[in-house]
Amino acid sequence: MILNNMIILILGIGSGVSVIFTLSVFNFASNTSPTVATAQLTKDIHISVGASIPQTPNAYNPPIFPSGNNEPLPHGDTVTWHNDDQTFHTVTLQGPSTGPGYFDSGILSPGESYPHMFPTAGTFSYYCTIHPFMKGVVRVG
Numbered sequence: 001m002i003l004n005n006m007i008i009l010i011l012g013i014g015s016g017v018s019v020i021f022t023l024s025v026f027n028f029a030s031n032t033s034p035t036v037a038t039a040q041l042t043k044d045i046h047i048s049v050g051a052s053i054p055q056t057p058n059a060y061n062p063p064i065f066p067s068g069n070n071e072p073l074p075h076g077d078t079v080t081w082h083n084d085d086q087t088f089h090t091v092t093l094q095g096p097s098t099g100p101g102y103f104d105s106g107i108l109s110p111g112e113s114y115p116h117m118f119p120t121a122g123t124f125s126y127y128c129t130i131h132p133f134m135k136g137v138v139r140v141g
């Protein structure tokens with residue numbers, strides 16, 4: 001009887017371990033996607049309400065992206081601008097309007113978005129052609 005109980009106990013531990021192992025693998029797999037989704041959500045720049053008025057702070061928000069001491073955007077990544085304002089704006093690279101790396105959203109209506117992929121490293125200053133006082137920077141590493 002004692003021997004039989006020990007075998008059952010050992011089998012019980014064995015199956016318990018395998019269940020725990022299976023659960024941890026499942027949890028790892030299910031935790032992966034939300035982490036990626038959160039990272040992508042941070043690559044957005046918002047055109048602020050009132051951006052057409054020079055006194056409005058952070059016309060592009062954040063005005064320098066990535067902000068603060070954050071690492072530059074990895075080259076190959078995409079930033080999406082969102083026109084949250086109630087009038088037209090553009091997202092236009094400053095400098096010559098030719099050559100590789102140039103980008104221009106054209107007119108963005110209220111509620112419209114503009115994605116742009118940065119293929120190379122650099123510091124990219126951009127502005128709004130309708131309201132040239134609106135300025136922003138994207139840092140790409």
Ligand SMILES: [Cu+2]
Pocket residue numbers: 051052088089090128129130131134
């Ligand atoms: Cu504008």
